[in-house]
Amino acid sequence: MQNSLFQTLSDSLEGNLYKDELHRSIYATDASVYREIPAAVIYPKTFSDLKKVIEFSRKHKLSITPRAAGTSLAGQCVTDGIVLDLSKYFTDEIDFNSELKTIRLQPGVVRDALNNRLKPNRLFFGPNTSTSNRCNVGGMFGNNSSGTTSIKYGVTRDKIISSKGFLSDGSFIEVKPLTKTEFEHKLKSDSLEGKIYKYFNRLFQQKDIEALIEEGFPKSSIHRRNTGYSIDELYNSSFFKSDSNLYFNLNKLLCGSEGTLFIATELELRLDAVQPQHSAMVAAHFTSISDCLESVKTCMSHELFTCEMMDKTILDCTKDSMKYKGHRFFIEKDPEAILMLELRSDALEDLKIQVKTLLADLKSSTKSYASPVLKAGEIDLAVELRKAGLGLLGNLKGDEKAVACIEDTSVAIEDLPHYIADFSKIMTSYNQKAVYYAHAGAGELHLRPILNLKTSKGVEEFKNISSDVAHLVKSYGGALSGEHGDGRVRAPFTELVVGKECYRIFQEIKQVFDPKNLFNPGKIVNPKPIDTDLRYEVNRDEPEISTKLDFSKNLGILRAAEQCNGSGDCRKSHEFEGGMCPSYQATKNEKDTTRARANMLREVLTQKHQDKNAFDDKNLKEVFDLCINCKACKNECPSNVDVGAFKTEFLYQYQKANGTELRTRVFANNNLINKLASPAAPIYNWLNTNALTSNLIKRIAGIAKERSLPRLSSQSLRYKIDKGLISLKAIGEKKKSVYLFIDEFTNYLDVEIGIDAIELLTKLGYEIKVLRHEESGRAYFSKGLLDEGQRIVDKNVAVFSTKVSQESPLLGVEPSSILSFRDEYLKLASDKTSAEQLSKHVFLIEEFLNAEIQSGNLKSDQFSEESKAIKIHNHCYQKALSNQIHTFNLLNLPKNFKVTLIPSGCCGMAGSFGYEKEHYKVSQDIGELILFPAVRKSNGLICANGTSCRHQIKDGTQKEALHPVSILNKYVL
Numbered sequence: 020m021q022n023s024l025f026q027t028l029s030d031s032l033e034g035n036l037y038k039d040e041l042h043r044s045i046y047a048t049d050a051s052v053y054r055e056i057p058a059a060v061i062y063p064k065t066f067s068d069l070k071k072v073i074e075f076s077r078k079h080k081l082s083i084t085p086r087a088a089g090t091s092l093a094g095q096c097v098t099d100g101i102v103l104d105l106s107k108y109f110t111d112e113i114d115f116n117s118e119l120k121t122i123r124l125q126p127g128v129v130r131d132a133l134n135n136r137l138k139p140n141r142l143f144f145g146p147n148t149s150t151s152n153r154c155n156v157g158g159m160f161g162n163n164s165s166g167t168t169s170i171k172y173g174v175t176r177d178k179i180i181s182s183k184g185f186l187s188d189g190s191f192i193e194v195k196p197l198t199k200t201e202f203e204h205k206l207k208s209d210s211l212e213g214k215i216y217k218y219f220n221r222l223f224q225q226k227d228i229e230a231l232i233e234e235g236f237p238k239s240s241i242h243r244r245n246t247g248y249s250i251d252e253l254y255n256s257s258f259f260k261s262d263s264n265l266y267f268n269l270n271k272l273l274c275g276s277e278g279t280l281f282i283a284t285e286l287e288l289r290l291d292a293v294q295p296q297h298s299a300m301v302a303a304h305f306t307s308i309s310d311c312l313e314s315v316k317t318c319m320s321h322e323l324f325t326c327e328m329m330d331k332t333i334l335d336c337t338k339d340s341m342k343y344k345g346h347r348f349f350i351e352k353d354p355e356a357i358l359m360l361e362l363r364s365d366a367l368e369d370l371k372i373q374v375k376t377l378l379a380d381l382k383s384s385t386k387s388y389a390s391p392v393l394k395a396g397e398i399d400l401a402v403e404l405r406k407a408g409l410g411l412l413g414n415l416k417g418d419e420k421a422v423a424c425i426e427d428t429s430v431a432i433e434d435l436p437h438y439i440a441d442f443s444k445i446m447t448s449y450n451q452k453a454v455y456y457a458h459a460g461a462g463e464l465h466l467r468p469i470l471n472l473k474t475s476k477g478v479e480e481f482k483n484i485s486s487d488v489a490h491l492v493k494s495y496g497g498a499l500s501g502e503h504g505d506g507r508v509r510a511p512f513t514e515l516v517v518g519k520e521c522y523r524i525f526q527e528i529k530q531v532f533d534p535k536n537l538f539n540p541g542k543i544v545n546p547k548p549i550d551t552d553l554r555y556e557v558n559r560d561e562p563e564i565s566t567k568l569d570f571s572k573n574l575g576i577l578r579a580a581e582q583c584n585g586s587g588d589c590r591k592s593h594e595f596e597g598g599m600c601p602s603y604q605a606t607k608n609e610k611d612t613t614r615a616r617a618n619m620l621r622e623v624l625t626q627k628h629q630d631k632n633a634f635d636d637k638n639l640k641e642v643f644d645l646c647i648n649c650k651a652c653k654n655e656c657p658s659n660v661d662v663g664a665f666k667t668e669f670l671y672q673y674q675k676a677n678g679t680e681l682r683t684r685v686f687a688n689n690n691l692i693n694k695l696a697s698p699a700a701p702i703y704n705w706l707n708t709n710a711l712t713s714n715l716i717k718r719i720a721g722i723a724k725e726r727s728l729p730r731l732s733s734q735s736l737r738y739k740i741d742k743g744l745i746s747l748k749a750i751g752e753k754k755k756s757v758y759l760f761i762d763e764f765t766n767y768l769d770v771e772i773g774i775d776a777i778e779l780l781t782k783l784g785y786e787i788k789v790l791r792h793e794e795s796g797r798a799y800f801s802k803g804l805l806d807e808g809q810r811i812v813d814k815n816v817a818v819f820s821t822k823v824s825q826e827s828p829l830l831g832v833e834p835s836s837i838l839s840f841r842d843e844y845l846k847l848a849s850d851k852t853s854a855e856q857l858s859k860h861v862f863l864i865e866e867f868l869n870a871e872i873q874s875g876n877l878k879s880d881q882f883s884e885e886s887k888a889i890k891i892h893n894h895c896y897q898k899a900l901s902n903q904i905h906t907f908n909l910l911n912l913p914k915n916f917k918v919t920l921i922p923s924g925c926c927g928m929a930g931s932f933g934y935e936k937e938h939y940k941v942s943q944d945i946g947e948l949i950l951f952p953a954v955r956k957s958n959g960l961i962c963a964n965g966t967s968c969r970h971q972i973k974d975g976t977q978k979e980a981l982h983p984v985s986i987l988n989k990y991v992l
Contacts, residue, residue, distance in 0.1 A: 028071065033068055034107075035061070035062040038059040043060060046102045048622055053552050053553060057101060057102045059102070060101075066284060069282065073282075076537050082540050084096055085278040086278075087161065090154045092426070093505060095507070106607070120290040121180060121288065122288050122290060123181075123287045123288075124285070127157060129155060129592055130159065141293045143293050146169065148166040156288070160273075161274075165461065165501070169243060177289075179268075182194045186211050194269045211532075219253070219267075232254060234518065238431050243502050244501065247505065249272055253269070279542050297367050298398055299361070299370055300394075300401060301378065302357055302389075303357065303387040304350075304388050305354060305387055307356070308443070309436060309440065310385070314384070318358060329357050334350065341653065342654050358387075415469065416572075416578065417574055417578060419469050419477075420469065422472065424509075425484060427509065428463065430463075432460070432461075439464065451468045470484075472557075474558060482549050486515075507542065511548060562633070564576050568843075569845070569847070582660050589652065590612055597651065598651040599652050600652065613662050623636045634672030635676040643666045643669050643670075646662055648663040648801060653900070655899075682720055682935075686934075687804050687807070693766075694735075700732060700733035704731055713728065721936055721937075722936060723933075737761050739770070740789055746781060748781060749784045758790060759776070760831040760836065764836065765833055782988075782991050783868075790819065792818045795811070801930050809849070812844050816844065820853040828861065828867060829860060829862070832863075834901075840857060863905065865905040868909050869904070869906075872909065872912060879914045881992055887959065891962045892972070893906055893920070921950060924945075926946055927942040929967060946971055946972075951975045961980040964983055
């Protein structure tokens with residue numbers, strides 16, 4: 020019955036409605052602690068859509084949870100009703116006034132995207148969450164977000180001028196500052212809006228309201244406080260508080276109400292002038308948490324723009340992070356805590372004086388043992404390290420996790436050291452060592468106990484610790500929710516913190532706004548107990564999942580998937596640094612995020628039946644369909660969730676249950692096909708380019724008709740080497756010997772690139788050795804044919820492990836092939852010790868040559884002085900498993916080469932993905948994000964070291980891209 024009703028609703032919407040198990044399960048697992056399955060997920064496209072959904076909700080008594088992205092940690096978006104996702108379509112800017120410093124926009128706009136838009140006007144939106152490159156302004160409104168800059172620029176509530184949106188009866192209203200006369204006019208209305216204003220008129224005329232607020236609410240000096248509904252802010256900023264000409268702005272209450280009262284469709288924001296252009300950050304090191312916190316008051320006497328803390332637990336997480344371990348450059352010794360203190364000024368001399376004064380205070384008045392000063396790009400790296408804190412906590416391996424239940428408490432700065440001392444006593448009583456990080460300058464630290472919520476003991480401690488800390492917060496006049504909101508996890512303790520009378524007012528407010536309890540019920544008021552609807556069933560025997568790939572470092576594939584904590588780094592737009600996740604960047608669908616895939620895998624494997632192949636699941640098949648295995652998540656996800664490996668394992672297991680399609684076999688065996696066809700290459704190439712035969716081949720093979728097919732060489736690279744047609748001897752004085760890996764793509768398709776690589780190496784003085792070896796196995800890995808792939812891995816490890824060394828490394832020109840030695844080979848090799856040792860001496864050719872430059876073995880004068888402008892697009896695997904700097908430095912070696920990196924993620928081809936007809940459009944959409952426009956604008960050389968990348972660039976822009984060795988070989992002297 021419900022399905023047919025939803026189908027009727029879906030047919031009437033311009034946006035998308037999903038009631039299928041896949042989408043509902045993804046949204047059920049979006050929070051790190053709780054799990055409820057929503058009835059449906061809706062991406063509304065228009066105001067009409069929203070109205071219809073609210074009418075449907077009212078008629079069928081289904082709740083609605085409005086959702087943006089990147090701001091909730093307390094279970095705000097977990098629901099068994101309808102999830103209303105505003106992040107995809109409600110992303111327009113409506114009006115901008117640079118003179119008044121205001122902007123009106125829809126709630127799906129990303130905070131950093133907004134600030135990029137405002138840069139030319141030297142304005143910005145101040146609140147700066149750690150998720151600022153993917154969080155939506157609507158979510159910031161819902162949670163009253165704060166972030167690192169709140170000590171200088173305030174919180175979201177301070178920036179909301181007006182809003183428009185829907186009340187629970189479906190009426191559309193504008194909420195703006197009202198004069199007393201305008202307010203009194205509202206009281207004459209019998210609408211729901213009128214009833215709301217009448218309620219506050221009665222409430223705020225009560226004689227004891229000030230005393231009630233004073234007694235129940237956190238100290239007014241704590242500017243980050245979200246506990247309950249903010250009647251204190253609403254009252255204190257209104258004409259009820261004073262006879263002066265103040266306004267009444269209901270947005271003071273709506274901001275932070277977590278979608279329980281109002282669904283915002285438009286927000287008007289107050290903007291600030293951009294921060295002073297020059298900045299310096301002092302990273303004060305401490306040997307104890309208490310010493311660190313004792314220094315906060317001293318530090319805050321300076322004009323700081325940020326005062327952030329990281330503890331040793333967070334810092335230790337960065338040691339093993341592929342992305343963030345390089346950000347630790349400023350860490351001295353092994354601090355227990357660090358304060359990151361940022362100063363700014365438009366005058367450099369003034370900034371120097373500020374830094375000098377702060378350093379002097381740190382030395383004389385605190386126990387800081389080191390205070391390095393960071394500038395420019397160094398600050399950005401340090402800030403990224405701090406912002407990654409939430410995700411990095413996911414690196415804790417096993418079932419014990421840093422649980423978000425008490426991580427949002429705020430107290431007055433002067434109370435902070437004593438509060439944390441008392442807090443630590445609570446933690447000690449539970450044999451806990453909590454994690455401390457975040458906003459010390461605002462009196463708020465994100466404090467997390469390490470708990471195993473798969474056990475009854477862990478759940479009991481989860482409940483008891485939360486209760487004990489709530490009592491402690493109350494004793495200090497603090498806020499239980501500083502910026503992340505009440506949600507499900509803190510709402511059970513709100514009454515304890517604010518008292519019965521204030522809590523009764525909260526309940527009245529919810530009743531007045533939402534008498535049918537339709538808008539995000541159970542959040543802020545009237546919640547379920549803290550220990551209901553948890554993600555895991557306690558004390559169950561965890562399923563043992565057997566896999567072909569080795570996930571032992573993560574304690575198995577299930578726990579590897581559980582490392583995803585929903586931090587949402589994978590929801591970044593293409594306009595920000597990084598490539599995770601390309602398909603999401605193109606589609607903007609939550610199911611195409613890295614976290615959706617990890618959470619769906621966890622969901623399915625957790626529910627595994629012992630007598631069934633756990634991976635034989637249609638939902639897994641769909642959610643992994645657009646994963647292009649670019650490996651960006653392996654590098655960029657702060658929790659190092661390797662979804663590419665999950666997909667590879669899934670394909671292997673799924674095909675064991677369902678068989679392997681012909682097209683899959685064809686792509687996987689492309690090297691064999693090329694080998695057989697090479698002697699008849701002219702005929703093969705004609706068949707692939709002739710319109711009639713080419714279209715027939717593509718139709719049979721399931722290849723997109725728009726896609727060109729690669730040309731095959733009649734003489735393979737190995738053939739030319741074997742026949743002595745290419746010399747492998749060093750020209751001139753020999754520097755060293757290297758082994759060259761003849762990968763399957765270079766051998767048959769990109770032979771000229773192989774020749775260029777050999778000629779370049781020999782001209783530069785390197786002797787080349789070539790062994791009899793197998794193809795890389797890349798095509799088999801990508802298609803999940805891991806038995807075949809493992810045989811190749813074992814043969815290659817046996818061939819190279821006794822030959823390759825630090826003195827004679829193995830080099831490759833195709834990133835997807837040679838970098839497999841650092842990834843799939845380590846997960847598949849039977850002889851793991853040999854594979855691990857071998858991987859240390861295997862290099863992309865650019866890596867090797869860049870190292871030779873750094874060693875002084877290669878000089879600029881070995882190349883022509885001709886001028887060339889070059890734009891580089893590097894292969895995904897190089898970005899994830901190596902570094903783009905190698906190609907950049909190498910092409911900068913010639914004196915007059917002007918080289919720039921295209922800030923692109925994946926090209927979109929991704930091996931066979933872009934050939935497949937059902938994936939062609941997404942493939943092109945990915946290319947159009949950054950790569951294609953940049954290539955079209957370029958008048959110089961385009962460099963791409965991946966064979967798929969060059970093919971994609973050719974098909975998408977009709978421009979030829981060159982491998983870096985081909986460029987350098989042409990200009991080497």
